[in-house]
Each structure stands twice: as structure tokens, then as C-alpha cells.
């Protein structure tokens with residue numbers, strides 16, 4: 001793996017939709033810059049630099065106020081690039097870390113001081129070599145107060161992961177709704193299984209994100225809009241939204257970020273829903289002291 005990849009649009013359009021004041025992009029990443037923050041030896045992709053300056057310029061261009069930066073797998077368990085971006089945000093970013101489960105309490109406290117508010121468990125085999133459930137549970141039981149666990153998995157392992165998720169004693173946030181097949185529609189088996197998970201606990205949140213990853217029909221992603229709008233309406237107090245910029249591994253179908261923002265009113269058609277999705281919900285999870 002030597003060629004560095006570009007997976008983001010070089011000139012995203014200005015969205016038609018204008019987000020409410022204080023809107024949070026609650027799922028995005030930074031890559032590098034590599035000279036300062038080298039990628040992990042175990043990285044499954046090697047991106048070009050997409051650092052904080054680019055992220056914050058996009059945030060402003062799209063009409064957002066804050067970011068939640070999720071540590072990407074290409075940086076492994078070294079959170080330095082994400083922490084650097086949070087530090088440069090002047091309070092406008094918080095983060096989700098990826099940690100070695102053996103991390104000490106002192107190191108967790110340092111991550112908290114650096115703006116982290118959760119850890120991510122990634123179960124995608126194409127992204128990580130192993131996902132040790134017993135060790136994940138052990139660290140989930142000793143997180144700083146107020147933290148949550150973000151889980152990334154694909155729909156085919158949802159049932160198998162249920163006992164593991166049930167045992168996690170803090171709120172859960174499911175990335176990209178556990179990657180349902182949106183072509184099945186809002187009442188298809190994947191959405192039904194995901195709703196059963198949400199119904200099992202009131203502290204399971206999810207991200208209504210990534211039409212570009214989930215809807216092979218392509219932009220304007222009509223199947224995604226049809227499948228996801230009812231979910232947002234029915235679980236409106238525990239849903240988040242994000243761009244997923246710089247769209248890791250999407251180099252063959254790079255989305256226009258302006259078009260991603262224009263999906264928001266299609267899955268959250270009222271001002272009240274939009275405020276929950278973009279402001280109230282992410283603020284409760286990431287900036288609760290301001291609520």
C-alpha cells in the first residue's frame with residue numbers, strides 16, 4: 001500500500017438547505033497531516049492529508065457550527081491527529097477516540113481533557129484486524145463519566161452482536177444505522193432488526209448518515225431518503241447526523257457534501273425535527289454542560 005488516496009470532493013456545492021444556528025456535524029474525521037501524524041502501520045487505506053483547516057473550511061461552507069471528529073481506523077489507536085484538530089477548533093469540536101482496551105485511567109482522563117467523549121468499536125473486517133469483545137467490554141465498564149460507546153458494524157452481524165451490546169453499561173451510538181440495505185425499504189428486514197435493537201434500550205442512539213455508502217442507486221439517494229425518514233421520525237430524540245467527510249474509502253463514488261446536506265430536510269422534514277437532529281441531540285451527547 002503506497003499510493004495515497006483522495007476520497008473527498010474538491011469543490012463541494014453550496015447546499016440549498018440552511019442548517020439551524022449551532023448545527024453539529026456529528027460524524028467526520030481528519031487524516032494527518034501525515035508528516036506530523038503518521039498513519040498506523042496496520043492502516044487498511046492510506047489517504048492524502050485532510051487536516052483540521054480543510055475540515056473547518058468545509059464546516060463553514062456547509063453552514064455548520066461544530067464538529068464531532070471520530071478517530072479513523074487509518075490512525076489506529078494513536079489519537080494525536082484527532083486531538084490536534086479538536087485543540088485547533090477553539091471549542092467547536094469534540095471527539096470519539098479509538099483506544100487500546102488496556103488503556104489506563106490516567107490516559108482516559110487525558111483524552112477527556114482533550115475533548116474526547118466516547119470510544120469507538122469497529123467491527124468491519126476490511127478496516128481492522130481484530131475486535132476483541134471481552135476486552136472491549138472491560139474498557140467500556142471503566143470509561144470517564146458521561147462517555148458513550150460508538151459501534152460500527154454491518155447489518156449481517158447485528159443479531160450476533162446483540163449480547164455484546166446488551167452488556168455495555170453506557171449509552172451506545174450506532175454508526176450509519178448498522179449499514180442496512182436501504183433498497184429493502186423502511187419496513188425491510190434490516191430496518192426491522194435495527195428497530196428491534198433501538199426498542200431494546202432507550203439509550204441506544206444512531207447516526208442517520210452515509211446515503212453515499214448505503215444507497216447504490218446513487219445521488220440523489222432516493223432509497224436512502226425513503227428508508228430513513230420514518231426512522232428519524234420515530235426515534236427523533238436519539239438520532240444524529242454527519243457528513244462522514246473525508247469519506248474514507250469512497251474514492252470510487254465521492255459524494256458532493258452539499259448534496260449530503262440537502263438530504264437533511266428529506267429525512268427530517270420539519271424545523272423541529274431538524275433542530276433535534278442537528279442541535280439538541282448532539283449537544284446533549286457532546287456538550288451537555290451547555291444545555
Ligand SMILES: O=C(O)/C=C(\CC(=O)C(=O)O)C(=O)O
Nearest residue numbers: 071072073074127244248249
Ligand atoms: O468513516 C466511516 O464512517 C466509515 C469507514 C471508515 C472508518 O470507519 C474508519 O476508517 O475508521 C468505512 O466504511 O470505510
